[in-house]
Amino acid sequence: MEPCLEIRCLSAVLPNERRVLRSVSLAVQPGEVRALVGESGAGKTMIGKAVLGVLPKSVRIVEGEMLIEGEDLGRLDAKARRTLIGARTALIPQDPLTALNPSRRIGPQMTDRLVRILGWSGEKADKRIRQLLDEVQIREPERVLKCYPHELSGGMRQRVLIAAAFAAEPRLIVADEPTTALDVTVQKQILRLIAQLQRDHGTAILFVTHDLGVVAKISQKVSVLYAGKVVEEAQTADLFASPQHPYTRALIAATPRYTDPYASLKPVDETVLAGLADEIAAADRAWRPSHG
Numbered sequence: 001m002e003p004c005l006e007i008r009c010l011s012a013v014l015p016n017e018r019r020v021l022r023s024v025s026l027a028v029q030p031g032e033v034r035a036l037v038g039e040s041g042a043g044k045t046m047i048g049k050a051v052l053g054v055l056p057k058s059v060r061i062v063e064g065e066m067l068i069e070g071e072d073l074g075r076l077d078a079k080a081r082r083t084l085i086g087a088r089t090a091l092i093p094q095d096p097l098t099a100l101n102p103s104r105r106i107g108p109q110m111t112d113r114l115v116r117i118l119g120w121s122g123e124k125a126d127k128r129i130r131q132l133l134d135e136v137q138i139r140e141p142e143r144v145l146k147c148y149p150h151e152l153s154g155g156m157r158q159r160v161l162i163a164a165a166f167a168a169e170p171r172l173i174v175a176d177e178p179t180t181a182l183d184v185t186v187q188k189q190i191l192r193l194i195a196q197l198q199r200d201h202g203t204a205i206l207f208v209t210h211d212l213g214v215v216a217k218i219s220q221k222v223s224v225l226y227a228g229k230v231v232e233e234a235q236t237a238d239l240f241a242s243p244q245h246p247y248t249r250a251l252i253a254a255t256p257r258y259t260d261p262y263a264s265l266k267p268v269d270e271t272v273l274a275g276l277a278d279e280i281a282a283a284d285r286a287w288r289p290s291h292g
């Protein structure tokens with residue numbers, strides 16, 4: 001089966017030539033949830049943004065390929081790339097408040113994307129949005145559609161954005177820490193909801209998180225990222241049963257009971273981090289960009 005998303009040897013640099021992504025490779029199969037886990041600054045969001053074609057201007061891709069359902073994004077012109085990404089992918093963002101336009105009502109914000117990117121009629125888009133609001137268990141769609149973002153709770157705003165993400169039937173959703181900005185009690189509901197819609201719609205998800213408990217709950221496969229480098233990838237169950245890389249072992253050890261959100265996080269072992277720094281320095285010394 002052709003992967004829904006394939007990233008091959010992707011490297012990206014900042015203006016000072018420091019690499020923020022180091023030969024990243026990963027594939028997401030249709031209907032699969034792939035977790036991308038790592039500490040703050042590891043480059044998780046950068047990968048998500050690369051896939052969605054919204055990297056900051058200061059970040060330059062210097063090697064590698066990205067394919068969406070077999071189509072190489074690098075071979076398309078900017079317009080065709082935007083069209084492809086718009087039609088096949090969607091984002092569930094970390095912060096639902098900043099992802100919404102504060103001065104527009106929820107309804108038009110949700111339907112706009114379907115009309116603009118997919119060329120649907122207003123009527124079709126409206127019907128679809130109401131259907132999705134029902135799926136994300138919003139009980140008073142009429143009221144919610146007329147609300148401004150600040151009139152909804154954080155959990156409700158995230159439900160709205162989840163509905164918007166699934167509405168266009170994307171093949172791939174990038175979910176970037178979609179529960180981090182929410183209350184702990186709401187986090188669980190939102191996670192369950194994403195898992196439910198993912199199953200119902202058969203959508204592949206690249207699920208970005210720093211939380212191993214979330215990885216265990218939602219994903220079938222996982223890539224562990226450190227300093228822009230994938231240090232290990234595995235089936236999720238195998239990763240917890242027999243982590244191979246010292247960093248993965250340290251990360252698991254640093255989360256005493258990874259299923260308990262209240263457990264305190266210990267810092268990752270210093271010697272492991274020193275070993276990782278050596279590994280990354282060696283990779284950088286050996287690295288020559290293949291083009292760019």
Ligand SMILES: Nc1ncnc2c1ncn2[C@@H]1O[C@H](COP(=O)(O)OP(=O)(O)OP(=O)(O)O)[C@@H](O)[C@H]1O
Nearest residue numbers: 014020039040041042043044045046047056058210
């Ligand atoms: N707009 C930007 N311009 C330049 N460098 C950036 C920019 N955004 C992030 N970076 C740098 O790129 C690296 C990866 O950042 P990224 O935001 O992808 O990390 P992350 O894994 O998503 O972290 P977090 O868990 O905090 O969200 C970091 O070193 C960061 O400082």
Ligand SMILES: [Mg+2]
Nearest residue numbers: 044045046176
């Ligand atoms: Mg991030």
